[in-house]
Amino acid sequence: xxxxxxxxxxxxxxxxxxxxxxxxxxxxxxxxxxxxxxxxxxxxxxxxxxxxxxxxxxxxxxxxxxxxxxxxxxxxxxxxxxxxxxxxxxxxxxxxxxxxxxxxxxxxxxxxxxxxxxxxxxxxxxxxxxxxxxxxxxxxxxxxxxxxxxxxxxxxxxxxxxxxxxxxxxxxxxxxxxxxxxxxxxxxxxxxxxxxxxxxxxxxxxxxxxxxxxxxxxxxxxxxxxxxxxxxxxxxxxxxxxxxxxxxxxxxxxxxxxxxxxx
Amino acid sequence: xxxxxxxxxxxxxxxxxxxxxxxxxxxxxxxxxxxxxxxxxxxxxxxxxxxxxxxxxxxxxxxxxxxxxxxxxxxxxxxxxxxxxxxxxxxxxxxxxxxxxxxxxxxxxxxxxxxxxxxxxxxxxxxxxxxxxxxxxxxxxxxxxxxxxxxxxxxxxxxxxxxxxxxxxxxxxxxxxxxxxxxxxxxxxxxxxxxxxxxxxxxxxxxxxxxxxxxxxxxxxxxxxxxxxxxxxxxxxxxxxxxxxxxxxxxxxxxxxxxxxxxxxxxxxxxxxxxxxxxxxxxxxxxxxxxxxxxxxxxx
Ligand SMILES: Nc1ncnc2c1ncn2[C@@H]1O[C@H](COP(=O)(O)OP(=O)(O)OP(=O)(O)O)[C@@H](O)[C@H]1O
Ligand SMILES: [Mg+2]
Numbered sequence: 190x191x192x193x194x195x196x197x198x199x200x201x202x203x204x205x206x207x208x209x210x211x212x213x214x215x216x217x218x219x220x221x222x223x224x225x226x227x228x229x230x231x232x233x234x235x236x237x238x239x240x241x242x243x244x245x246x247x248x249x250x251x252x253x254x255x256x257x258x259x260x261x262x263x264x265x266x267x268x269x270x271x272x273x274x275x276x277x278x279x280x281x282x283x284x285x286x287x288x289x290x291x292x293x294x295x296x297x298x299x300x301x302x303x304x305x306x307x308x309x310x311x312x313x314x315x316x317x318x319x320x321x322x323x324x325x326x327x328x329x330x331x332x333x334x335x336x337x338x339x340x341x342x343x344x345x346x347x348x349x350x351x352x353x354x355x356x357x358x359x360x361x362x363x364x365x366x367x368x369x370x371x372x373x374x375x376x377x378x379x380x381x382x383x384x385x386x387x388x389x390x391x392x393x394x395x396x397x398x399x400x401x402x403x404x405x406x407x408x409x410x411x412x413x414x415x416x417x418x419x420x421x422x423x424x425x426x427x428x429x430x431x432x433x434x435x436x437x438x439x440x441x442x443x444x445x446x447x448x449x450x451x452x
Numbered sequence: 453x454x455x456x457x458x459x460x461x462x463x464x465x466x467x468x469x470x471x472x473x474x475x476x477x478x479x480x481x482x483x484x485x486x487x488x489x490x491x492x493x494x495x496x497x498x499x500x501x502x503x504x505x506x507x508x509x510x511x512x513x514x515x516x517x518x519x520x521x522x523x524x525x526x527x528x529x530x531x532x533x534x535x536x537x538x539x540x541x542x543x544x545x546x547x548x549x550x551x552x553x554x555x556x557x558x559x560x561x562x563x564x565x566x567x568x569x570x571x572x573x574x575x576x577x578x579x580x581x582x583x584x585x586x587x588x589x590x591x592x593x594x595x596x597x598x599x600x601x602x603x604x605x606x607x608x609x610x611x612x613x614x615x616x617x618x619x620x621x622x623x624x625x626x627x628x629x630x631x632x633x634x635x636x637x638x639x640x641x642x643x644x645x646x647x648x649x650x651x652x653x654x655x656x657x658x659x660x661x662x663x664x665x666x667x668x669x670x671x672x673x674x675x676x677x678x679x680x681x682x683x684x685x686x687x688x689x690x691x692x693x694x695x696x697x698x699x700x701x702x703x704x705x706x707x708x709x710x711x712x713x714x715x716x717x718x719x720x721x722x723x724x725x726x727x728x729x730x731x732x733x734x735x736x737x738x739x740x741x742x743x744x745x746x747x748x749x750x751x752x
Contacts, residue, residue, distance in 0.1 A: 267653050284653070291650035295668040295745045304664060305654030331745045347654070 219278070220245040220355055220387035221266060226275035227411075228261055235261050237411030238275070245354070246385045250398035252443060253408035259391045260288055262408070263357050266389065280354035280387075286347070288359040288391075290340035292332035299328045302347045318350040319343070321376055323369070337364040345373065349380055356381070358390045362397065374401060378423075395439045399432060400425050407442055415442050533715035541715040542722070550704070555723060557700040558693065561617065562685050562727075565624025569681060572625065573632030574674065581640030581670070582662060594633055602626045603691050610696065620692035627688035631680035639673025640666055672746065675739050682731040686724060 221243035228236040235258040243249050253259050264270045265277060267285045292301045299315035306314075312328075319325050322342040332340060341364050348356060358377070362370045378401055381388050392398055398405045399419055407415035417439060421431060515535055521527040522534030529537065545551035576594060579586035602623065609619035643666050651665040693702020701720050708716035 264649075269649050269652060285650075287646075287650060287653075289646065291646050293647060293651075293665060293668070295671070296664070305651065305656045305660065307655075331747075333745065333747050351654075 218245075219243065220247065220280055221389070222276070222278040223266075224276040226262075226265065226273060226277060228258075228265060228270065228273050234411055236265070239412050241406075241413060243355075243387050243389060245387055248381055248388045248390070248401055248403045250390045250392055250402035250405045251408060252392065252395065252398055252405060252439065254443070255393075257408050258411060259408055260359055263359050263389065263391060266355070267357055282351070282353045283355040283357060284348040284351040284353040285357045286341075286344050286359060286361045288363070290332075290344035292335075292340060292343055292347075294332050296332070297328075298324070298330050298332060298335070298343050301332060301343060302350055304347070306351065314350065315346075318346040321349065321380075322346045323372065338366065338369060341365065342369075342373065345377075349377075352384060352386075354386050356386050356388045358388065360391055360393065362392070362394075377401065382423075395436050395443070396427065399435050399439065400427065405439060407439070417442075529714065530712060531714065533718060538715050538718050538722075541713075542719045545716070545719060551719070551723070554699065554701045554704050555727075558689060558702070559727070561620050561692070561700065562624060562689050564617075564621045565688065566628055566681070566685050568621065568625040569628025569685070570632060570678070573629040573677070573681070574636050576629075577633045577636035577640065581637045582666070591637070594630070598630045598634070602630075602688065606691065606695055615696050620689075620697070623692045624685050624688040627684040628681040631684060632674070632677040635673045635677025635680065636670060639670030639677075642673065643669035671742060675735065675742065678738075679732065679735045682735060683728070686728050686731070690724065 219242050221241060223239060223241040226236055226239045226241075227234055239262070241262075251259055251262070261270070263285065265273055266279055267283060268279065269285075292298070293304065296304065299312055299319065302315040302318050303310055303312075316325060316328055319328055322345055324339060324342050324346065327335060327339060327343075332343070335343060341361060345358075345361050348358070348361075361377070362373050365373055374397060377388070377390075381401075390398070390401065399421075402419055405417045405419060406413045407417075409415075417435065419435060421429065421435070425432060427433075518527070518532075519535045522529075522532070522536075527534070533541070542551070576590050580590040580594075581587070605626065606619065606623060609622050613619040613622060647665055647669065648661060651661045656664060689700075690702055693700045694706055697703040697706070701723055705717055705720045708714075708720070
């Protein structure tokens with residue numbers, strides 16, 4: 190239950206002095222700097238010497254088949270998993286929306302949104318954040334009475350209200366219907382542009398990745414196996430032929446991976 | 453209850469002259485309708501008799517049977533006094549004030565023991581639940597002591613504390629401590645690690661995590677422990693008061709035993725039961741108040 194937030198997420202075994210010497214120059218120009226990161230569960234390396242850099246204000250989407258270690262990487266970046274080897278530098282202010290909503294069932298929705306915020310902000314702050322995700326009518330509800338998508342949006346509001354420098358989103362739109370999903374995507378896009386924070390979005394939806402991200406990464410075998418810049422102008426149009434081309438390329442990339450797996 | 457949409461007789465002529473292969477296809481395309489089951493709204497499934505009436509019928513029937521057995525002489529007063537006689541004795545005991553003073557004495561003992569036991573039990577559980585070192589130091593001895601039947605300690609407590617109030621309160625305290633310790637400890641250790649992680653990611657301090665995540669998460673367990681503890685507190689009270697007491701409900705019972713007054717004994721038992729029910733009611737109210745967030749299964 191270590192809760193102190195170190196700026197470098199240092200592996201538990203390595204003394205802090207050893208990691209703090211790691212290239213102060215990258216520290217200044219990157220929102221996330223990961224080098225040679227390894228995380229093993231019971232001897233099996235789920236993340237294996239992974240390198241990753243995210244510029245401040247950059248929107249990065251992370252694709253990869255189920256179980257390839259995306260959530261694991263996100264937990265490490267959030268500073269929640271310290272059983273690691275390698276260098277990880279992350280901003281102090283970061284917020285996470287987990288794959289499962291993880292709301293405290295004993296706190297009303299609005300209290301969940303405000304939980305852990307410094308300086309005792311008023312209820313209006315929570316109401317504003319909930320309104321942005323279209324949940325203002327459920328402000329006073331108990332989390333267990335929310336639908337799956339509502340809980341996910343409450344969790345998203347809880348992450349957004351923190352105004353972080355790094356926003357980590359783990360499939361935040363998974364349980365939403367098509368329309369709410371489009372709204373939520375737009376919301377995250379707007380918030381990102383307004384706040385200028387770096388975003389790492391884990392998703393299974395290639396279209397969503399191309400729609401929102403500056404850069405799409407594909408994770409496989411414990412490393413970033415493929416990288417695709419998305420240089421389309423915003424707001425993006427999914428009917429744009431270049432959009433379709435990028436999406437097809439990524440899909441093929443994912444498909445090639447799975448085909449290689451099967452062989 | 454089966455509802456069929458098409459009368460079977462009418463469909464037969466239609467398919468009789470279709471070749472075999474086509475018949476298979478036809479039946480596959482139009483599957484016979486399944487048996488439909490009406491799902492009635494929950495309200496209509498319940499009987500119209502009010503709940504309290506349903507719940508009081510059983511005890512009332514039992515009382516009537518008891519009175520009948522006493523009246524016909526099957527159940528003599530030496531074995532068990534009749535309900536009528538018991539009501540009368542209860543009235544007398546209340547009128548001369550002996551029952552209420554005994555109740556007050558007993559209640560004070562339980563309250564003192566319960567308060568002390570709650571303090572010790574939850575205190576120890578917090579220490580061993582929240583701190584690794586606390587667990588190492590506290591858990592093993594408590595688990596060992598737990599296996600000693602606490603009632604067996606009465607002689608030792610009398611030697612230590614004399615025959616006043618202290619040994620009685622001590623016995624109740626001891627009885628209350630263990631179930632509370634076990635449940636609060638299990639409650640703390642059972643808090644969903646994903647929620648703790650979420651709390652960490654929200655920037656809660658260690659104390660914030662305890663206050664906003666761990667303790668609320670342990671509360672259902674703590675209340676279960678409290679309920680067990682209350683049950684044991686009454687039990688401990690009965691034991692403590694029947695050994696060496698000069699006041700309280702237990703003393704009233706011991707006295708009645710010496711005079712073969714089964715009526716007084718039953719009155720005392722009823723008082724014990726009533727107090728137990730009251731305690732249970734208080735915990736239930738507490739649960740309803742503190743665990744509002746928990747959607748509960750209310751049964752049918
Ligand atoms: N605590 C753990 N102990 C053992 N193995 C774990 C643990 N956590 C994760 N794993 C394993 O690590 C691998 C990666 O898990 P992770 O949750 O990161 O996958 P993911 O890429 O997020 O998958 P999904 O898309 O299904 O969410 C999985 O094989 C998982 O079984
Ligand atoms: Mg995942």
